[in-house]
Amino acid sequence: MTSSASYQSANHQALETVQDALDVLCVAEGWRKAGRDVALATVVETWGSAPRPVGSHLVIDGEGNFEGSVSGGCVEGAVVGEALDVLESGTARMLEFGVADETAWKVGLSCGGRIRVYVEKVA
Numbered sequence: 001m002t003s004s005a006s007y008q009s010a011n012h013q014a015l016e017t018v019q020d021a022l023d024v025l026c027v028a029e030g031w032r033k034a035g036r037d038v039a040l041a042t043v044v045e046t047w048g049s050a051p052r053p054v055g056s057h058l059v060i061d062g063e064g065n066f067e068g069s070v071s072g073g074c075v076e077g078a079v080v081g082e083a084l085d086v087l088e089s090g091t092a093r094m095l096e097f098g099v100a101d102e103t104a105w106k107v108g109l110s111c112g113g114r115i116r117v118y119v120e121k122v123a
Contacts, residue, residue: 023067023068024057024058025057025059028040032122036062037061037087038060038087039120040059041060041079041083041118042056042057043056043057044117044118045116046116047113050115051073052070052115056069058076058079058117059122060079060084064084066083070115074097078097090121094116094117095119096114097114
């Protein structure tokens with residue numbers, strides 16, 4: 001692949017990531033307007049081989065419905081569970097998953113990297 005083609009590919013991937021984030025945020029807005037409790041999970045930091053880039057979002061409602069992705073499916077179940085706790089308590093929290101973390105192996109983050117995910121209630 002030439003450097004120009006490589007640049008175009010990276011640029012296209014970045015635009016897809018921005019569009020995905022906007023789509024998820026639109027879902028969150030729609031759910032809030034419909035009166036649902038909503039939490040937003042955001043990838044805030046990655047190390048090594050991470051399944052989703054920084055800025056990736058997962059939106060969760062009070063019934064456990066969700067849209068988006070913070071890990072390509074590896075840890076979404078754990079994040080949804082934590083988001084339900086955040087909705088109940090109103091207190092945001094930082095989550096970390098990685099191969100050195102026993103929890104990460106249980107929930108499937110075996111890609112060799114680590115991710116930090118911030119979960120907050122959407123007001």
